Amino acid sequence: MKLLETNMDTLGPRQSAELISKVSKHVHIHQSGIESLAMNLINLIKADRHSIHMKGWKTHQLHPAEANQSAIDWIFLVDALNFSFWSVSPTKKFMVDYAGETYTGYWTLCAAVNRALDEGIPITSAEYCKNFTIEKARHVFRSNSTTEMPMLEERVKVMQEIGQVLLEKFDGSFSNCIAKANGEARKLLQLVTENFSCFRDEGVFNGRKVSFYKRAQILVADLWACFEGEGLGRFDDIDSITMFADYRIPQLLVYFNVLSYSEELDELLKKEHMFSNGDEIEMEIRGASIWAVELLAKSMNKIIQDDIELKGVHINSILLDHFLWDYRREHNVETQHVPFHRVRCIYY
Numbered sequence: 001m002k003l004l005e006t007n008m009d010t011l012g013p014r015q016s017a018e019l020i021s022k023v024s025k026h027v028h029i030h031q032s033g034i035e036s037l038a039m040n041l042i043n044l045i046k047a048d049r050h051s052i053h054m055k056g057w058k059t060h061q062l063h064p065a066e067a068n069q070s071a072i073d074w075i076f077l078v079d080a081l082n083f084s085f086w087s088v089s090p091t092k093k094f095m096v097d098y099a100g101e102t103y104t105g106y107w108t109l110c111a112a113v114n115r116a117l118d119e120g121i122p123i124t125s126a127e128y129c130k131n132f133t134i135e136k137a138r139h140v141f142r143s144n145s146t147t148e149m150p151m152l153e154e155r156v157k158v159m160q161e162i163g164q165v166l167l168e169k170f171d172g173s174f175s176n177c178i179a180k181a182n183g184e185a186r187k188l189l190q191l192v193t194e195n196f197s198c199f200r201d202e203g204v205f206n207g208r209k210v211s212f213y214k215r216a217q218i219l220v221a222d223l224w225a226c227f228e229g230e231g232l233g234r235f236d237d238i239d240s241i242t243m244f245a246d247y248r249i250p251q252l253l254v255y256f257n258v259l260s261y262s263e264e265l266d267e268l269l270k271k272e273h274m275f276s277n278g279d280e281i282e283m284e285i286r287g288a289s290i291w292a293v294e295l296l297a298k299s300m301n302k303i304i305q306d307d308i309e310l311k312g313v314h315i316n317s318i319l320l321d322h323f324l325w326d327y328r329r330e331h332n333v334e335t336q337h338v339p340f341h342r343v344r345c346i347y348y
Helices: 013-023 031-047 054-059 069-080 106-118 126-130 134-140 152-169 174-180 185-195 214-226 248-255 263-270 280-305 317-330
Strands: 027-029 096-098 101-103 202-205 208-211 259-261
Touching: 013 202, 013 208, 013 280, 027 031, 027 280, 031 280, 054 214, 054 317, 069 106, 069 152, 069 174, 069 214, 096 106, 101 106, 126 152, 134 152, 152 174, 174 185, 185 214, 202 280, 214 317, 248 259, 248 280, 248 317, 259 263, 259 280, 263 280, 280 317
Parallel strands: none
Antiparallel strands: 027 259, 096 101, 202 208
């Protein structure tokens, strides 16, 4: 299989995940948990075929409703800034009020971008991003609580970088980057990670250069979902994209007994230990999560293949990630007893 890479030494997310999972000391994948969750999800699909479907992306009220140039600009900006929304405590959350609703987490970013656009601020334009400042950030990403958006200065740097690169290499439009990929998800991933350093989510594990590319992969996936696999959102190799390794999906995979942690890792999580991006344990969590979802998709598709009721259904890691992420938010009370690993970085 062709690697998703920035150079010949870097393993792509899928290959990285398989490598990490084989030697992981603190994170373990359980086939019994995969098979149990696979059957539960299969039954859910039988009850409602749209429960796990690309069309679900557009059902979120803050996501673009139309697949057009404005949507591409919106998706690129939001996925460039899609990192580190977890709160230090439940009483100290960054919040954004928009259109009569109060949002937390990832949705604060979407709400803030939409609010800025409503106010006439050209936040999705390359020129505006290139000249973004901390003063502008404090207004655009202003909070409706006493807690400021995390990593505000880092977000300013990301916006400045993407604006400059778009203007210098892609005539100011991410659509030109997409066009260069010629309908290949792998190629677009390579273009993004080669040209935009803020998307270069890599590390070194056991002497091998590995990658996770959470935000770069979700960028490809969001374009695919928004355009429903057509036009600039058509990628013939879309199944080459893995799940998006963050801190919430691992939490849910533990909840479903797909993953388990060593006693040492459990203790660190209970103490709310702050990991650093690139720590061995942190990479074990992310790598095992990717590989577990790969195995989950494989298990589900094997069942689907032999079930006449599910003719025409196909599951990939993107669809599973979307479903699991939504499930975690909707079942926050039931799942919150499972601690998540804490990291402050620009990659997730």
